[in-house]
Amino acid sequence: MTTVGGCGFSxxxxxxxxxxxxVKIASNLQSGNVIMIxxxxxxxxxxxxxxxxxxxxxxxxxxxxxLTNRVSExxxxxxxxxxxxxxxxxxxxxxxxxxxxxxxxxxxxxxxEIDAExxxxxxxxxxxxxxxxxxxxxxxxxxxxxVLPKTIIREVEYTEPVARGDTSGKITKTAVLKDSKHExxxxxxxxxxxxxxxxxxxxxxxxxxx
Amino acid sequence: MMSLVPAGTISNLACVEEIWFFQNxxxxxxxxxxxxxxxxxxxxxxxxxxxxxxxxxxxxxxxxAESMARPxxxxxxxxxxxxxxxxxxxxxAQQLAAEQNREVRxxxxxxxxxxxxxxxxxxxxxxxxxxxxDVRHWPRHFPDAFPDAEVADVVIEAFGCELPARYLxxxxxxxxxxxxxxxxxxxxxxxVEDCHLLMSPAPRSRLSRHFFFPGFTTKTGGVLQERxxxxxxxxxxxxxxxxxxxxxxxxxxxxxxxxISLFCxxxxxxxxxxxxxxxxxxxxxxxxxxGFPSTQVSNWFxxxxxxxxxxxxxxxxxxxxxxxSQPDYDRLxxxxxxxxxRGEDSFVRAQWARKPFVxxxxxxxxxxxxxxxxxxxxxFLRDFPQSAAVERFWxxxxxxxxxxxxxxxxxxxxxSLQEHTEVWACQLDRTxxxxxxxxxxxxxxx
Numbered sequence: 001m002t003t004v005g006g007c008g009f010s011x012x013x014x015x016x017x018x019x020x021x022x023v024k025i026a027s028n029l030q031s032g033n034v035i036m037i038x039x040x041x042x043x044x045x046x047x048x049x050x051x052x053x054x055x056x057x058x059x060x061x062x063x064x065x066x067l068t069n070r071v072s073e074x075x076x077x078x079x080x081x082x083x084x085x086x087x088x089x090x091x092x093x094x095x096x097x098x099x100x101x102x103x104x105x106x107x108x109x110x111x112x113e114i115d116a117e118x119x120x121x122x123x124x125x126x127x128x129x130x131x132x133x134x135x136x137x138x139x140x141x142x143x144x145x146x147v148l149p150k151t152i153i154r155e156v157e158y159t160e161p162v163a164r165g166d167t168s169g170k171i172t173k174t175a176v177l178k179d180s181k182h183e184x185x186x187x188x189x190x191x192x193x194x195x196x197x198x199x200x201x202x203x204x205x206x207x208x209x210x
Numbered sequence: 211m212m213s214l215v216p217a218g219t220i221s222n223l224a225c226v227e228e229i230w231f232f233q234n235x236x237x238x239x240x241x242x243x244x245x246x247x248x249x250x251x252x253x254x255x256x257x258x259x260x261x262x263x264x265x266x267x268x269x270x271x272x273x274x275a276e277s278m279a280r281p282x283x284x285x286x287x288x289x290x291x292x293x294x295x296x297x298x299x300x301x302x303a304q305q306l307a308a309e310q311n312r313e314v315r316x317x318x319x320x321x322x323x324x325x326x327x328x329x330x331x332x333x334x335x336x337x338x339x340x341x342x343x344d345v346r347h348w349p350r351h352f353p354d355a356f357p358d359a360e361v362a363d364v365v366i367e368a369f370g371c372e373l374p375a376r377y378l379x380x381x382x383x384x385x386x387x388x389x390x391x392x393x394x395x396x397x398x399x400x401x402v403e404d405c406h407l408l409m410s411p412a413p414r415s416r417l418s419r420h421f422f423f424p425g426f427t428t429k430t431g432g433v434l435q436e437r438x439x440x441x442x443x444x445x446x447x448x449x450x451x452x453x454x455x456x457x458x459x460x461x462x463x464x465x466x467x468x469x470i471s472l473f474c475x476x477x478x479x480x481x482x483x484x485x486x487x488x489x490x491x492x493x494x495x496x497x498x499x500x501g502f503p504s505t506q507v508s509n510w511f512x513x514x515x516x517x518x519x520x521x522x523x524x525x526x527x528x529x530x531x532x533x534x535s536q537p538d539y540d541r542l543x544x545x546x547x548x549x550x551x552r553g554e555d556s557f558v559r560a561q562w563a564r565k566p567f568v569x570x571x572x573x574x575x576x577x578x579x580x581x582x583x584x585x586x587x588x589x590f591l592r593d594f595p596q597s598a599a600v601e602r603f604w605x606x607x608x609x610x611x612x613x614x615x616x617x618x619x620x621x622x623x624x625x626s627l628q629e630h631t632e633v634w635a636c637q638l639d640r641t642x643x644x645x646x647x648x649x650x651x652x653x654x655x656x
Contacts, residue, residue, distance in 0.1 A: 037411050038418075050405065051578045053395025053554075054290065056370050058421065060405050075408035075421045077370055077392075083413050 024084030025058040026076035030201060031121040032137060032145035034066070038076065043145050046121040050080060055205040064118050066139050066148045068128040071117070087137040089147070094130045102126060104136050104146060112136050112143035120147055124154055124182035125200060148200040153209055154178065155195050175205075254504050280313040281652075284362035288349060289320035290522040292475075294572075296324050297369050297555035300394075301434050301536065305645040307342040309437055312649075315362065317348035326533055329347065352376045358383040360637070364652050367419075368393045382417050389655045390419035391648070396554050398586035403429035407651065420655070422648060426589050428641050431651075433558045435643040443544055443563065452543040459518035460497060466524075467493030468621075471546045473556050474570045476502045479606055482511050486614045488524035489540035492621075495527045499540065504530055543567075548624065550607075562633045566627040568607050568620075583608055595628045596623040 024035055029047040036042075042063035051057045057078035064071050076082065090111060092104035101113035102123075114136065116123065125148055135147040159175035172185040175196070186196060186205040197206040239416060266405040284502075287299035296318060306312040306565050325331040330340050337349045361380045365388045367373050381388050385569030394402075406423040412560055424431045428440040462598070464468045474480065484507065498507050498515060507528050508515045515521060522528075534542060539556065543549050543563035552562040552570040560567035569586070571579045587604060591597035603620035604614040 048401075050399070050401045051574065053369060054572065055575050056395075058394070058405060060401070060408065073408055075410050077410075079411065081409075094621070186524050209306070 022084040022086050025078075026061075026080040026082055027057065027078035029059060029061055029082075030147075032147045034085040034087055034137070034139060034144070035063075036085060037063065037065075037072075040068075041085055041139055042072070043118055043139075044183075045071070045118055062121075064115075066144055067140075071198070085139075087139060087144075089135040091133050091136050092136045092146075093133060094126060094128075096128070101197075102146075104134060104143070109201060114143050114146055122146065122148055122200070124177070124180045125154070125198070127179040149175045149198050150201060151199055151206060153182075153195050153197050156186070157181070157188065157191060158192055158193055159190055161191075212377065234521070272579050273450060279451075282313045282315070282362040283364040283366065284315050284317065285366045285368060286317045286371055286373055287319070287368045288348070289318065289323045290369075292553065293323060293327055294553040294555050295369055296320075296327055297436065297536065298393075300324070301436075301555070302366075302368075302645060302648075303343050305436055305643075306649070310645060310649050311491065312364075313344075314342070315344040315346060317346045319348040319350075321345075327536065329535070352550040353449075358379060360513045361388060363391045363656075364391070366391045366648075371394060378412075378417065379417075382415055384596060387417055389652045390417060391652075392419050392421050393648075394421055394423045396424040396558070398426050398581050398589045399582060400585070403427060406430050420651070422651065424644055425639060426586070426641065431647045432639070432641040435558075435560075435562055435639070436646060437643075439540075439562055440639075443540070446541065446544050451541070452648060454541045455497075455545060458497075458531055458538075458542075460495075460531075461520075463495040463527075464493040464618055467495055468548060470494060470496045471499070471542050471549045472496050472503045472507075473499040474550055474552050475573070476506065477607070478609065479571060480506050481510050483607075483613050483617060484523075484528075486617050490525050492628065493525050493527070495529065497529050497531055497546065499531050500533050503616055552553055557577050561638060562630070564632050567623055568604055570607055580605075580608065580610065590634055591630075593633075594627075596626055599623045600627060621634045 010141040021036075024033065027049055029035070029044050031044055031046055032057040033044045033047075035044065036043050042065050044061055045064055045100075046062040048060045049057050050060065059076045059078050061074045061076065062071065063074060090106055090112075092106045095103045095105040095111065097103070097116070098113070100116050102116055102119065104112045104114065106112070119126075126166055130152075131148050132152055134149065136143050137145045137147065151155050154177040156175045157178040160173055162173070173188055173190075174183050177184055184198065184203065184205055187208070190196060190205075190208055195209040197209055198204070227609075259293070285299050285303055287295055289295050299318070302432060307314045323337075324345075325333045328340065331345060332338055335345075336349075338345050338425055354376055356374075356376050358380040361377065361384055365373065365377075365381060367390075370392060378576060381390065388603070402423045404424050405421060406425065406429060408421055411418045422431050424433050424524075426433070433578045455462070481501070484496075487496070496507070497553050498504050499501060504515050507521075511523065511528070512523045513521060515519045515528060517530040517532050520527050520529045531542070540559055540563070543551075543560055543565060546565060549560045549563065549565055549567040550570070551557045551567055553572050553607040557567075560569075562649070571583045571586075573579050574582075583604065584592055587597075587601050599616075599622065600640040602611060603616040605611050606616040
């Protein structure tokens with residue numbers, strides 16, 4: 001296994017090689033990150049940033065305590081420095097869903113179960129036939145979350161036809177993804193059956209694949 | 211000297227003091243100070259009484275009890291620009307002291323701004339009493355010698371201002387840590403309801419704060435409103451309005467015309483609107499507050515606008531106002547037919563004034579403010595049939611669209627908007643006022 005860094009910077013390294021602590025800026029939090037809250041590790045299930053007054057912002061975070069499994073909602077100022085834990089990670093591919101877990105498999109065919117609730121915010125991109133290599137993260141030997149590639153490609157199952165004459169791409173419309181039925185905004189020229197590239201960190205449409 | 215008394219007699223002792231003594235010093239068997247206080251002030255139904263009636267509790271000498279009688283609240287206010295921050299904090303401090311019997315200390319980093327709003331404030335004094343409020347200068351270098359015992363029971367950081375590190379350290383030292391609240395900005399956006407009262411644990415500390423979001427629904431913290439505000443407004447007669455305007459140096463306006471108050475940030479839509487008013491068919495008298503509005507109006511007239519020296523062009527008359535205290539600003543809003551307001555504090559006061567108003571929202575990067583503007587319009591104009599005219603004018607006033615055309619339609623619907631503002635104020639009243647909601651939340655956390 002390798003230890004992979006995320007946003008922020010390392011404060012100290014543990015000698016047992018399992019994980020390192022880092023400073024994590026609240027605005028950079030993503031699903032799958034692990035942070036220390038009241039001296040206990042919690043995995044971020046969902047992070048949502050909202051602009052407050054003046055030019056400040058707040059980040060609402062849904063977390064799951066890795067020791068107690070308790071789910072909580074917390075809030076932070078966007079520039080708040082949190083205590084992040086950089087986790088052991090392993091490259092895996094998606095295998096199947098077995099209630100209530102998603103199962104990922106590594107190159108040696110070892111299976112790793114991840115509670116669906118812990119990655120609820122990523123489920124919109126998880127499909128039975130997905131081939132992308134993901135990184136399963138571990139806390140003290142237990143698989144707790146998964147990080148998807150920065151971009152993934154998905155098929156559009158439905159979208160309204162584009163208004164005649166406008167193919168500039170500046171106008172957006174709603175598209176529904178195949179399998180997950182997730183809705184997102186895409187450029188007007190995207191059609192049913194197109195494959196599109198999506199940024200998994202922002203959830204935004206990037207481009208249509210040729 | 212202290213004595214032991216049976217807990218069963220506690221409600222006969224007028225004993226808020228004793229209970230606070232418990233909370234501050236040793237928190238007897240989990241007794242919650244606020245729970246007993248509720249029994250005494252009678253505002254809420256009595257919560258469970260946790261002490262056995264035979265338990266012996268320590269009675270405090272009356273003199274000491276007197277000094278520890280009231281829960282202590284610290285409000286920290288960093289003045290970023292203009293008067294919005296201190297305006298809200300000052301109102302909140304006064305309400306907590308006057309209506310909730312809280313001992314309030316208000317820390318302000320820029321007393322010059324505060325002294326304009328409240329002339330009794332000396333910009334030079336590090337510590338001063340202003341009515342019931344203990345006002346402190348919040349220095350850039352917070353004193354290292356700040357005693358831990360000085361930390362309040364409830365600490366409010368207004369609008370995300372960072373508390374001094376020394377003060378935070380003292381908060382963490384208390385056996386029972388203070389209730390720590392980040393009072394956020396006012397917004398009508400839906401996400402505010404989801405974030406209101408969420409907890410924010412401080413990294414590497416035993417402290418935790420809660421985010422308190424003002425708003426316009428019962429799932430938010432509400433907005434500030436003094437308990438006697440509506441009564442004062444209703445008692446304000448037309449004769450008193452005339453007296454007030456005379457005191458402000460304004461001669462009696464044309465009864466057939468429109469009387470408008472103007473308080474705004476620098477606004478590119480103002481010159482074309484002045485043009486529109488000057489060229490209109492109805493006499494318009496605009497009462498102009500100092501600062502950006504006065505400067506822009508002076509530039510438009512190419513003549514400096516001074517209080518007591520009105521300027522006129524076509525149907526438009528403009529009158530300069532002196533800097534108004536908060537109570538006088540309310541009287542101004544009550545006296546006018548239409549109020550242009552900005553930011554947060556005057557925006558809320560205009561809603562309580564129950565007169566048609568136009569809001570210039572604080573401009574933000576990436577036009578975020580326009581989403582906030584739309585969110586408020588969505589709530590405010592729900593069930594108002596002529597909403598389009600209001601939306602168009604407000605948006606034009608905030609830089610989206612052409613103001614002159616929008617004014618014509620807005621003027622047409624002003625009477626029905628007057629009725630709607632009454633309905634809206636009644637609806638807003640039901641959300642409960644912010645100070646009450648804050649105190650209720652703190653009681654639940656103590």
